[in-house]
Amino acid sequence: MSLFDLRLQEIHNQLNARELSVSDLVDQAYQRIGQTENKVKAYLTLNEEHARAHARLLDEQLATDAPRGLLFGLPAGIKDNIVTEGLRTTCASQFLSNYDPIYDATVVQKLKKAQSVTLGKLNMDEFAMGGSNENSSFYPTRNPWNLDYVPGGSSGGSAAAVASGEAYFTLGSDTGGSIRQPASYCGVVGLKPTYGLVSRFGLVAFASSLDQIGPITKNVEDSAYVLQAIAGYDNMDSTSAKVDIPDYVSALNGDIKGLRIGVPKEYLGQGIDPKVKESVLAALKVLEGLGATWEEVSLPHTEYAVATYYLLASSEASSNLARFDGVRYGVRADNPDNLIDMYVKSRSQGFGEEVKRRIMLGTYALSSGYYDAYYLKAQKVRTLIKQDFDQVFANYDVIIGPTAPTTAFPIGSQVDDPLTMYLNDIVTIPVSLAGVPAISVPCGFADGMPVGLQIIGKAFDESTVLRVAHAYEQSTEHHKLRPQL
Template identity: 75%
Template sequence: MSLFEKRLQDIHTELEKGELTVSDLVNASFERIAQTEEKVKAFISLDEENARARAKQLDEQQSRGEEQGLLFGLPAGIKDNIITKNVITTCASKLLANYKPVHNATAMDRLHASEAVMIGKLNMDEFAMGGSTENSSFHNTYNPWNLDYVPGGSSGGSAASVAAGQVYFSLGSDTGGSIRQPAAYCGVVGLKPTYGLVSRYGLVAFASSLDQIGPITKNVEDSAYVLQAIAAHDPVDSTSADVEIPDYISALTGDIKGLRVGVPKEMMGEGIDPEVREKISAALKVLESLGATVEEVTLPHTEYAVPTYYILAPSEASSNLARYDGVRYGVRADSAENLLDMYHETRSQGLGPEVKRRIMLGTYALSSGYYDAYYRKAQQVRTLIKRDFDQVFANYDVIIGPTAPTTAFKIGEKVNDPLTMYLEDICTVPVNLAGIPAISVPCGFASNGMPVGMQIAGKSFDEATVLRVAHAFEQNTEHHKARPEL
């Protein structure tokens, strides 16, 4: 058995008994990366020297009998839009190819405090804009289940690294499904927390009202541990919620008797692949057998979620990405003759086509004469989408449906068809617009051998119930135990 197949509690028990060292865990991570990275290409950069030094430090700490942190010694991969002190953070963009931050993201500080070990920075769609990790300025990442297929995105590297057994867990970011969709495509667990539960300080902004950091793990229990470590109020993040953090780990009771599950008809009808629908229906029967009540519900404004998202997110991106001008940090075009030329050349050379497309969309939606017709109207529809969820949650504990309408698609299949690519977000985007938590868990495989993900969404700040339902399903199925053969 691989070290990373063991339960977190078992690893910590072996560490306490001296049967295992943190250096063993870190060595196992780098050995697995050496075996598989040429195929998967999950990482943009590795931080081997610092990882091994950190492992040695934790081993010494362990030998002194000091108390272990919640994630003590566990090798982790970090999406490359999460700021890491003195380690280059590129957002998979040429524009930030030389950017070395002078501070950590709050989430990184909390991982450090919980004594996890960062192995390296993971590949992604440039500035988190994309759903396949084909928009990285450096290289594609490949799905460990079939290297001809995409791993999803934008956190494709984060999901692929966990599926390939390269790290124990990873962090990703989710703006419109960028944790959950790649988790579904790669057959792992991906959790998007409630907006404001995990600090966004140090997460490079794409769409500030939508972005959230969350964990990608092998199983639900690990997801609860990582969330426990990174969730907290952060006074330096104005969007951080000052709420009490419950014990997510003790919420994993396996008991869901009497729980009420709503299944939106909009997420089980037209546009959903029949095989995906079949796997979700089978999963719902498992929950019924455990004592949950499953009923059809409606989220009537779901059909407007994708167009709403693709007005609001590009509008915020247009504003957030204006800072990348070659003046203060990042790569600067050296062929410019004057200041305006330098701005133009830096952005023209440094930004990829998908990022440019979204900046232009957002700039148009915010421009004089169009703001009311597009941006303001999209905000109003967002309110209606949030109201739909509130009305359903008045009578139900969780909402369940597919994470994505299809399984992973082949590399290159949709790269020249952005509209079709955008429609892959139909199941995940409504959750971001409403700001609620949701998790994707494996629920089977399609006939092409690719994983299918089930999405479980909950009330704001009720991650405990979301995790409880996901864990109960997981404990009564075998899907999460399947591993790709690389």
């Protein structure tokens, strides 16, 4: 059994028993990266010299009785839109190809406090805009289960690194499904926390009212450990929530007797692959066997979610990305004629096609004469979507459905059809608009590719979401399967 197959708790037990060193963990991670990275392309920047030096320091601590952090010695990858002091952060964009941050994001500070080791920065869709990782301006990441298929996006590198054994856990960001959808496509566990539970300080903004950082792991227990380390109030983030952080790991007691599950008919209707639906219904039978009950419910405004999301997210992106002008940081165009020409050339050369498309859409929606018709109306529909969830949660503990309507698709098959690509997030977007937590766990395979089960909870009730996911996981073997690279 490789070290990668062990749960984080099992690794800690071996570290504490001195059967293993942190350097062993880091060695195996980089050995695996050396074997598979040329196929998977999950990383943009490696942090090998610093990671090995950090591992040696932690090994010295192992020989003492000094207290150890929650993620002591565990090597992790970080999505490349989360800033890391002195470690290049590009957002997979040519615009930031030379950007070396001078500070750490709050989540990175928390990982350091928990004594995790940073392996490197992970590939993504440029500025987190995309659902396949084909929009990275450097190279696409490939799905470890089939290298001709996409890993999902925008956190495709984060999911592929965990699936291929190139990191023990990773951090991703989720705006409309960008943790959950790639986790589903790559057969791993991806958690989007409640909006405001995890600090966004140091996350390069795409859509500020939607963006949320979360963990991608091999199993649910590991997800609970990582969430425990990164959750909590941060006065550097004006949207951070002042809530008590429970013990997420102790919530994993396997008991879901009497749990009430709502299954939206809209999540198993038109557009959902029959094999994906079959896997979800089989998962519901497992949960029934554990004492839960489920009923069909309705989230009637689901059909408006994709349009609402792309208007709001693109509008916020148009505002957030205005700071990239070639003046303060990032790449500047050579030999401009004047200031305006420098803006135009820097943005033309720095941004990719998908980023430009969304900036244009957002700028249009916010422009005079169209603001009320598009942006304001989308905000009103967002409220209706949130109310749909509130009404269902008045009677049910969790909502369950597929994470994505299909399994992963071949690289290049949808790149010329943005609308089809956008619809891949049709069952993750409503959750993001409502700001509630959701987790994707493996629940089977269709045509040889993983299927994800999405478990959605009430705001700040991650404990229940994790408990249900863990109970299901303990009754199945899907999460133990690994791609053969």
